[in-house]
Each structure stands twice: as C-alpha cells, then as structure tokens.
Amino acid sequence: MASSTAPRRGSPTRWLLGRLAVGLLVLFLVSVLLFLVTQALPGDIARIILGKDATAAQVADLRGRLGLDRPLVAQYWHWLTGVLGGDLGTSLDNGRPVADILAPRVLNSFTLGLMSMALILPLSVLIGVFTAYQRDSLPDRAFVAVSSLFTALPAFVVGMLLIAFFATSVFRVLPGVSNIPPGDLPWWHPAELVLPVTTLTLMGVMYLGRLVRASFIDAMDSEYAQMAVLKGLSGRRVLFRHALPNAVAASLPAASLVAAVTITGVVVVEYVYSYPGLGTELVSAVNAHDLPVMQACVLVLATAYYVFNLLADVFTTLGRSR
Amino acid sequence: MEVEVSGVTVRADATGHDIVRDIGFELARGSVLGVVGESGSGKSTLALALLGFARKGATITGGRVVVDDVDLLALPEKELRRARGSRVAYVPQDPATALNPSLSLATQLTEGLRLPRREALARVRSLLEAVGLPGDDAFLRRRPRQLSGGQQQRVAIAMAVAPGPRLIVLDEPTTGLDVSTQARVLEVVRELCRSRDLAAIYVSHDLAVVAEVADRVLVVYGGEVVEHGSLARAAHPYTRALLAAVPSSTHRHRLVPIPGRAPGIGADRSGCVFAPRCAHAAEECSSRPPLVEVPSGTLARCWRTAEVARSPRPAVVVDAAPPFSGDEILTVSGLNAGYGGRQTLFEVSFGLARGECLALVGESGSGKTTMSRCLVGLHEEQEGKIVFDGQVLAPRRDKDLRRELQYVFQNPYGSLSPQRTVESSLLVPLRHYFGLKGTEARRRAHEALDRVEIPTHLANRYPAELSGGQRQRVAIARALVCRPKLLICDEITSALDVSVQAAVVELLRSLLAEGLSMIFVTHDLAVVRSIADTVTVLNQGRVVEKGTADAVLSSPTHPYTRSLVAATLDVPDTFEHAG
C-alpha cells in the first residue's frame, strides 16, 4: 500500500526532512483547496449568522466586520499569516478563538483514537497470530467470516446496533451517548468511552487482524522460518522469535494506515455517539460554513493523517531495506 | 561409513506422484558428494529430505537416512528436531531470504547451540574466522542485509557448522555469486570438511562447480539417480549429454543441446526416464533399468552404456574467426554514466566491427548493465559519444535507429508479456515498425519463429506454457522481426540450464554467421569463449582489458582479468579417455 520514493540516496534524515517539507506543502494545498471550496458554497456566512430576519444592509455590515468583503487572496493571506503566527483565528459563528474551541476537542478525539489504537494493535497481533497458527480451524474460519462481515458493515450500522444492544434496548449497562462535559478530561468518563472505542476497535481489528494473519502465514511459509526449522529450533522459538517479529514488521505500514484511517474515521463514530470531538465539530462547522474552524479541524486531521501515513512509508522503507 | 541413505522417496500430496524416488548412496566422513541436476530434477527436495523435512504439499514416504547409526527418518518429531543442526545441517541456496532479516547475526548463529552464551559466542567467533569473516562484536551485531551475498553465504555455512554436525547439506550455495566469490566459498567448504572431518552433500546445477568440489557425483534426472560416480568417467547418456552442452573457457567447441524438455512430476516412470530425449534409446529402454556398476567405473541407470561408450563425444572444436577488418558498426568513446549522481561508468570506449560478436564481461557492479542500457537509450545520465552505423546516437532516437538496434533481456520470465501469446508478442514490433497487420504480419512472425526453431504450434501459447529456453528464443525472434543490424544480448543464458543454454548459444552463433552484429553481455567466461570474437572486460566501471577472445582468455594481461580467468571453473577434460 504505502507509496512513494524510498530513500535512494542521501541520509535518512534528509529524506525524512524532505517528506516533512512535502507534508507541509500538502497541508498548504489542503488549506487552499478547502478555502476555495468554501467560497463556492451556497449561503453566505453572514446570512447564516444573522438568520432570515436580518435585512440586506445588516448582512452587508456583518460581512464587512468579518472581513468577508475583502478580496479572496487577502482573506486567505490574513488567515495564513495568522496560522503561521500561531493564531488560528476566531470562529465566524460564535466569535470564540478557534484554539479554545478545538483544544478540548482535539484532546477528546485523540484520546478516542489513541485508546482505540492501543487496543487495536495488540488485539490484531493476538488474533492474527492465533488464527494464522490455527489456520483453517473453527476459530480461524469464524474470524475470517466475521471480519468479512465487518468490512462490509458501515460504521453507522455498527454504532447504531451497539447502542441499541448495550445502552438503550437490550442491556442498559452503558451510556447511550458519549458526552464529555466541557472542562472534563475524556478519561474521567471511561463508561462513555467504551462504546466509541469498541466501535473503532472492532472495525480496526477486523481489518488489521486479517492483515497480521496473512503476513504471519507468509512469515511461517518463508525461507527463514523453514531455515529455523532445519536448524532444529523448537516450534515456539520459530513462531515467536523468527516469524512473529517479521510478521509484525510487515504489518506495520498497514497498522499506520489503520491509525490514519482511525483518526479520520472518528468523524462518523463521533457523530453516532454525539462525542464532542473534532469530527462533530467539523460537521457543525461545515453546516455553519464556519471557515476558520473548518480549516483548523481539517488541518489537524490532515496532519494526523499525514504523520501516520509518513510512518507507514518509513516502516515500508525500513522493511524494504531489510 | 558415516552416512547411509537408501530408498528415499518424496511424494507430492496433491497428485500422489513421486518428486524424488528411491534415492540411495553412502558417504564417508570428510568426503564431499556432489548432487547434480537441472531445474525440476528434484535435487532440492532430496536435499531437504536428508534432514527429514518436506516442503508444504509434499511428504517423505519412505527410505532411510542414517547418520552416525541413527536413522533420521525413523526418529520421533522431537528427536528429529534435536538431530537437525546437531547431526545434519543445511546451507540454503539463497541466504538473503533464508537468514532472518530481523535478527542479529549473533542471535542466529548462537541459537540452537545448546551452550551457555559465552561459550556459544566463542565458538561462533572462531568459526566466523574460519570461514574468513571477522568475529568481532561489531560484525556479530549486524543484520543479514548489511552483508554482501558472499558474506551471507559464509555466515550461513558457519551457522550450519556451529552445532558440530556430522553431515552438512549445501543446496546450491554458490548460485548467484560472482565467480571470484564462488571460488572463496568453495574453498571454505572444502577446508571445513577436511579440517572437521565432515561429510558434505553439495547440490548444484553447475557441473563445473560440482566437479571441482566433490569427490563423487550423483546425477539426478526426473527425480531419480541416473548416475553415481566420477563425472570424468560418465557413462550415462544424460550425464554425457550434459557435459557436451557445457561450454569451456579454455577452448571453443560446438555446444550440443539436449532435445526435448525435462520430465515433469507425474511423467511416465515405467521405463528409463531419460529415454524420450535419449539419442541412444532403444526398445529395451521402456523398462526401468537398475542402477548398476558399468565398465567406466560409475553406477549408471542405463541399459545401453556399452553402446553409449562406443559413440565418442562430438567435441567439435570451432576455430575462432579471423579478426575483423571491416568498418565499425558501433563505436563507443569516452562514455561516462551514472545513477542519481553516483558515477558507474568511467571513460568507456570500445568498437565493434560489422558482423562481429563482442563480449562485454564483468562481475556484478562492474557497470555492464549500465553500459547496455546506455546503448539502447534507456539511460539518461550519460555523456560521451556513441556512434551507430555512422550516426551519433542522440537521446531521442528515431524509429529506424531503434529498430536496427535490438535488445534481448536477461530474464526469460520477464522479457515477454505474460498476457500475450508468442505470436502476439511478435506482431507488436511488426505493426509498430512496418505497419504490418493480418496475414503478412503473421507470415513474418512465423518466419522468425522458424528461424529460432520454435515449432508453429507454440505460436498461440502464452509464455507461462513455454520453457525458459523457448522463451529466450521467442525473445530473440521478436528482435529478429525488427530486422536489426545489432543485437545486444544481456546475460541471456545465465538463467538457463546448460542443456538449454547450449541451444541458445548455438542459435546466436548461427545468427552471427548470417552477418548480424552482436554485443553479448555476460559474466561467464566459458560462454564468452564459445561465442565472442572480441572481449571487453569491465571492472568497477572502467575498461580494464580488450582484445580478441583468444588473446584475452588465454593470456590475460590485466590482473583483474587474470583473477577472473583463474577463478573460472571448467568441467573435467578427461572424459574422452574414459570410453
């Protein structure tokens, strides 16, 4: 999966710096694209803020105050210089600093994403190795079947069914919505985190577990595993010392991609569980055409995505140079 | 006797056919047995079976492998595991994939020694030094990918020897190595066997290597032993045919290919397996001959050794052509080229007369691949002058130039599109260069296939259905339909079995005879001797020696060429006297 040019020459550091520079360029392009797209959105932010009762003069006045009547380039330049100076601007919708709005939400989303990753990685390895080792056994077949089912299942359906099952209809043991009150840290509310984390984890494990399983099977079938057997090593040593590290290494790029997908996948999960994270904020910002908030959300998500993607490339490159 | 093997049979689970069948031999400590066979002969399966191991999808169904009075095949799983490594050790064909990429050398070398770490390390250090590698900590901390191919192979050998086995099985350990590296590895193997009183089984497809390293040779064909003994005294028609197909670096002789294809698994085994391709086959060959001692002194599985012995080897020595005096079709002068800023060719100059065959010789890293890419215009970072047929080759070449300068690739598996039939592959250039379609294009394609001796019925086959040699001949045919003036052949025989290589070399020789000019890129001096008129030797991107093939190979002047010639192995010559 992972792409792009391996470090053919020059030091790895230079390559990494190059990739980071490209990353900044990508982020810049993302922001330009987003800016242009929002300009084309129907509906004027000033009108959205003022509502249908406001007169045209009031709308024009607000546009002036928000700086929306300046040329596009000037507006963008204003925003960009602000961001480069560490100022993400203020929300058009409610006038609060974007950083204040996003900081707790970034924390919430990242907690959700990182907790899920903390579960996805070991579980995937565990399940992948186990099913690969017990290849074609009943548990293996069951896992393969269930994971097929899950790749076909939209996230909203998983969320909806989990809520119905664990919170509202069948068992009532978990909260049906995962609201983290403002000012609280997400991990003060472990019960609220269970269902969203479970949803992300299920989706992740079903995908990554399959990949680990496949790469573990590859590792077990490899020449070096055969060589280890021919050296008279014990089955356990062949499995854990020879096959496992390589299987895990082979899955690392995919794991990074899963991490990237998990970070961006929180959008849907947050919506389903009303979790106050970046995703829900982004959806409302899009609905309200709140460009500064939208920009900041997408930049955070895109950065996270790019970092994990870069990790995938780094792992792939390490793998290739082996 | 140290090692006694008998009746070893391995079966493919899916089809129930035997991959190797009823193999037996004996081996004394300190001696080396060579196992020779072409691809698909079952020699690797045999090598693994000697450790009581069969690959997925295969089962050892019978036989004994007795080492030090213990029959490995009769041991329960746990004890067999202990016996592996400590009694029988294995050296893999490709250490690049067989060494675990994520473990340090120290770990891989010491694991399974059943010794305290300090002692284990001490033993490993001394062994590494014995195989000519440093035994220091820095080296032991390395991962396999940080070693060269030759180093990896010596580590693999040290790894095999470390637990102190009685028998060591080496599966094609020098395939893919340069001749000079190969020479060092062979030296290590010989030295270890001698000094540690080890029995060794050396599996290879290369007769010259086996003849060099082994005391006796087991020739495997179609999963069976067809001959057992000294190559110099070969009596079996297959062994003799193989020897006839091997080129020699010392003199030019006609190479005799073996017609037909090697039998697959599941071929009819009621009679002699070689009979379908044997020039001496007779009615009696429809029943299976036993492996018996024959007059030459070897054990051979053939009814007709007497007749075979009477037909002498057709060692037709071909004289080198007189030096060419005609105009040069290609002149390379002052060529510098590189990749990504790193220069790989330095001031390379040479010329090629019309109708001549020039061999571009070099080991890996010599720059010969860059050189051929420059010639066909694939390489972009280059400066210097290449004049072809009176025209300076510009980076953007016109259609006719491209047509007249054709290129045949090294790998027979990649040079033809797997999605095109043989005929379709040939129609592409016909359409591109001549705008030909339909009947006329097909006629020209078939003409070319005829020329390379590909039967018409193969025209609609896909490459996957052809043998390596057939594919290489189709690739040549594809070049021929372009009506080239110069053919560049990049290691085109290196991936082929000798019997097949012979056919390709003979084909090229006949094309030369028809006036085609040719550049033959290779590392194999024997092939050079059998085909080239002049030789240009490349080392580290520089031309170190050029001259006629005879002059360069027989009396090399540059030290590098000399070492190359010295490291090149040849099959024994003593053959003629045996009959």
Add this chain to the structure above:
Amino acid sequence: MSTSVLGRAARTGRARLGVGLLGVVALVVVLGPVFAPHPYDAIVGPPLADPSGAFPLGTDILGRDVLSRLLDGGVNLTWMAVLAAGIGVVLGSLVGLTAAYRGGAVDAVLMRAMDVLLSFPEIIFVLLFVSMLGRSTVLTSALVGVAFVPGVSRVLRGAAIPVVGSDYVLWARVNGLPAGRILLREVLPGVTSPLMVEAGTRLVWAVSAIASLSYLGFGIAPPAADWGLMVGENQDGLSVAPLPVLAPIALILMMALGGNLVAESVARTVGRTEGRV
C-alpha cells in the same frame, strides 16, 4: 490469464457463497419492483405498523409498506455503487499507472495530489461538495468514486511498478512504442488481477459508503425507496419497529458481503498463483 484466475476463484466455496448472496440480492433488485404489492411511495397504513397479512414486514415511519419499499429500493443503490466503483477504479488506475510509468516528478506530483485528497475525511469531502453543488445521485456517486481514487491509485501504482520495470515493458519503451499504447496494451493487462480485486473491494465499499450517505441524507432524495435511506428514515423507530431498519441492513449486508467474498476469493487465487509461474 485473468479468465483462468476468475475460473479458479469461482470454484472456491467462499466464492460460491458470495455469488449466491449476490444472486439473491440481484433477484430482489431486478425482479423486486415487479412483485412489490404496493407502490413504493404509497401511504397504505398507519405508521410503524407491526407485520401482518397486508404488510408482511410492517409499515414504515410514514405508513408505507416496508416490503414494497425493500423490493423497490435496491436499484438506485446498485447503479450508484457500480458507478462510484467504476469512477474510482478507472481514475485511480489512470493516476496510478501514469505515476508508475512516468516516475520521477510526475509520480511525486500525482501522489502528493492524492495525499491532499486523502487528507479530507471522506464524509466531509462529500458533505462539502454536496453543499456546494446540490444533492444529486450522480454527484454523490461521483464523489464517492473520487474519494476512492487515492486508494486505488496507490494500490495500482504499487502493482504497476514491477510491471513497468519488467523487461517486456522496457522492450516496448526501448522500441519507442507510444506511452499510451504501452500503458493500455502492456502495463494494464499486467495488473488485471489487482485491478479486479480493487474493483470488487471498492464495489463493496461503495455499497457501504452510498448506503451511509443515503442514511445521512446526502444520497437519494425522499420519497424514493432506497435501502440506506430506509435505515435513516426509520431508525428513530428501531425499538418499536425493528424490521423497517433491519430488513434493509440485511440486504445491504448481503450485497456487500457477497461482493466481499467474491473479491476475496479472487484475491486469494491471485495471491496463490501470481509470481510463482
């Protein structure tokens, strides 16, 4: 080659199960409208009625017959998913193959452009463009397709690089064949297997994505019958009347799972045969 891979894949058990599932769904999609007892948009009873003789699966939130809507609601999802997967695979292959073939700067630029695209969460991407251009089924399919492009192009670029580097493509380049013809006639046939696997997988994802978008209200406009839309419309009544939600989910799952099984068995067969000629 590819046909034989398909043939071998078709003989595996999982592929048969997949084809069976797809067959059932196809029957519903094609013949369903003929057998629907009521018009899909007719209000024929009280809302969220329990199943009965007149309404075998009950009625939906507006009092329409769930069975009739179910039988009528697959057509849109099907063509939209096919269109989306088609756009994704065609554009993705184009980008991926071009990047692999050209290499260097072209490759870098194309792949970074894909990174830009990938950086938008898919749902936001669709949300933005639907807000911008208005809701339409074709637009939604196209957006889902475009959202697939980066993924497809990466996979195909990866698959095409060895093919582009292979000697037979090299031969074509050396002989100066036009780039378009090389890509189309030499490189593309070399990546048909991953292409087929991609097409299958993307089709499954498209089903899932388009159902999700319809559920969120960005796909097919009411009152049309559509499985994703039905889930969204009726989910508020899940605890009173589960069938109007679960029945379309079951069909979406059958469709996606069937496609998934077929794609997987092709992938497996390819994995087992490719590269070990």
Add this chain to the structure above:
Amino acid sequence: MTRTHHRPGHLTRALTATALAATTLAGCSAPDRTTAAGSEDATLRIAAATDPGETLNPYASNQSPTQQLRSALLYEGLTRLDPTGKVEWALATEMTPNADLTRWTIKLRPDVKFTDGTAFTSADVVASVKYLRDPQHAAQGLAFIEKIDPNAVEAVDPLTVRIGLSAPFGPFKDIWANVLLPMTKAGTAPEKPVGTGPFAVKAFTPGRQSTVTRFDAYWGTRPMVGTVEITEFQNQQAQANALLSDQVDIASGANPTIARSLAGKDGIQLLDSKGDFTLRIGLNTDVAPFDDVRVRQALRLLVDRDQVVANAFGGYARVANDHEGGTPQCPAPGVPQRKQDIEQAKKLLAEAGQPNLSFAITTDGLLPGMRELAQVFAENAAKAGVKVEVNVVPVPELLSKWGKWPAFIDFNPIPYLPTVIGSMLPDRVGNATHWDNPEFVRLADELFLAPAAGQCSIMNRMHEIEYRDGATVVPAFVNVLMPYRSRVRGLVTDVNGRPLSFLSNVSVGS
C-alpha cells in the same frame, strides 16, 4: 483541563477501566457530577439540540430553540405568556397609553434584582429598548417594536418608563411577552448580559453545555431545583439515547416516532404540549403558478389532513384549516373545515391552466415532521396528477435563497399577533411567500388600534382571509413533545410549546 494536576494516574486508570468488562463501568462516571436528587440542590438535566453559534446575548439574531430555552431561564420581559397563552405582567405592572395610542407609560415592578444583586430600574429598560431598537444590532425581535421611536424612550422615574411610537399601536402588552424582547442590565448586553430571571449562568460552552444555578434573590416564585444543566446533542436520537440511559432528565426535542418509542418505557413519560404550533407549506406568490389563488386553493384541497396528522405527525397533532392559530382566547373562526377533495382540486387546476402541475417543495428538515409533511403532501398531490418533488437542502442553502423558493416548508411557534407582524404583512423578511392581501393589511392596521375586547372578531376575519386567499397550506397544528423521566415532577404543558420556561414548580425526585 485545569483539574489535571489533582488527578495523577488517570490515564492508566482509565485505560484499565476501559479494558474491563462493561459491568464495572456502568456505575463509573464523573465523580463530582452526582445529583443530589430530591434535595434543594437537585440538578435538572435537559437535552437540547446543538447550536455552535449560540451566545448568552438574548438580543442576538437568529436564535436557536436551545438559546431561547436558556434565555427563558435567565431573562424576563416586561410581560410574559403563561402556559395557557394568556399575557401576564412580569417586570412591568402596568402599561398606560395616551389617547391616540402613540405614547405608552410603563410602571415597573419594584424590588426586582438582577442576578448580580443590583436593582432593576427604568434606566435598564431604556437601555434595553434602545439596544433592541438599533438596527445596527440586527436583533431578532426588532420587527415587533419597529413602531417605537428610539428617541422617545425615556425614564420618568426609577420605576416609570415612557415610550413614544411613530404610529398608533394598541396591543403593546402582548408584544412585550415575546421571548426575544427581555430586559437586561444597562451596559451589559451583548457581551455579558445580566438578567432578572430565576437562574444565573454558572458555566457556558457554546455548542456543548450550559449550567445555570438558582438565583436566590429572585422576585418571583423560587424554583425548586438548584441547578439546570442544558446539554446539547447532535440529533434527537442522541437526546433519546441520553434519556434512555439516564444521562439526562428531559429530552427537549423528540419527533413523534421517538416519542412513541420512548413513551411507556420504564420510567419515561411524555410531556405533550398541545398548542397552535404550525408547520406550513409556503407558496411563493411572486412565482407562477402560485400567484394564482386557484392553484393555491387546489393544493390546499389536495391535502389529506387526517393522514398528515396520523402519518406525518404520528397522531401528535390536530387538523388545521389553512390559517394560523395562536388565538387561544378567541372562539373559532366561522369557516368550514377544509377536507381533501381531489375532483375540486383538479377542476381548479384545470381552470388555472395547470392540469399537469409539477414543482418541488424545499425543506431543510430542521424540525421533526418537515420532511414527513412534504412527503405526505407529495403522495396526496400525486392523486391529482400533481408531481411534487421533495428537495431537502442544508440549512445554509435554505437561508441563502430565503424568499426565492417557489414552495418551502416553514414553521411558526408564536401567538397570532406577533405572527402577523413578523411574517404575514408584506415586505417582512419573515414573509417568504410575499403574500400581499390589501384587505388583510387593512384589518391588521385595525387590529393594532383595537381595544382588547374587539381583537377576537378582527382576528377571526383575518383567519377567514387566510383561509380564502392565503399563501400557505396549514394542514395541522403540531404538538411539542418532550419525553422526560418520571422522577421529574411538576412539568406543565404550554400552548406556545415552551413548557421548559415554567420550571418553578419542577422538582427532581429520586
């Protein structure tokens, strides 16, 4: 965030906890948020719809129901509506006009304190009115007080205010009951407005949550709950889920389906406020063919009102008759109930030259029932061969072309008088149908001058004009539904659909 340092080792604890089985987790929630149920300090937890653009400023433009819900707890106007729709005195105790109804003298309630402890005086009223009246502020309630002359607002003494109007206006008391026209302490709006309400703001995070606590020096009935916590949710399903898993006590928004599926579940009851809340289909009279009254009447004849009530609103509605309500104090206007009559509709359409009418109804689906109404209407219309498409657009898009949509779905939650002023007279922004009936305008002017006793007959005549000529299809009056946990006692239904404005007698039991 600021409390991090008090809680070392939380990450590990949370991780372990997450990994544990669900049973251990059920009881585990934010430790300092326990509700002292039944006691003086009980907390009432209300689920509301998300509004990221909300502020505490009660004069802001475009206020969402969530903001209005909170404003009702924090601020008060001069008058207010009681749950039956009657106007009663709040911060004012008397309003006296001059003879020609162009100048009003307002007596203020004595001993009223702002939540910051300062006294409420006439200066605050003057400041509030002037702020509201300044077009620069784009206050949403501006339309209702446009007749006020900003230069003629003056404090006579600390408890008396005099307001001069640019035109005579009678129902002055009614106007001030609007939630959009509260009084705040002079100089505090819009940044940190201070009100006189029964509650004061404790914490406020726009788009997420606000907490208000009881103001103990409140002049009126002291509320029984100590704290009200309003939590915002993305959608009504989430509100319902929160209610079901006991994370909130009241879901302030529920569509009929949710209400139906929650009602009867253990411990959940439904607060069903019947009133004159209308969802209506507006027809733009500037656009053909809706400029033809025959077409409008035909479309009104196509609606199966019983089906709309039963299927679009799940029975939580009552049939309406193509005119606004909001006049609970008046007898019904003497017009026959309009029923579905396909033949008549076809005839009218044919007369209007529109036998194959086809158009789209645009809705943003903001309120429950909007989409469903459009769909039921589309299905009904199909019976007469009228093809109606349902066009669901995002909110910004609906707003951006406000007044330009040919047919759209709109809602009206307020009493008739402000409705007339805000959205039925020509040239009002709220009048997106651009309906302009001279007789209706004349009657409205008459209404503004009429004494209270004469208002009903005028309003009924206005209803009749709506019924005959109006530009909206009003098929039903819709109930406002709020499911709540039965431990909440003392909730009252409200004809104006704002039952959460009346929390004084509400308590939270155990």
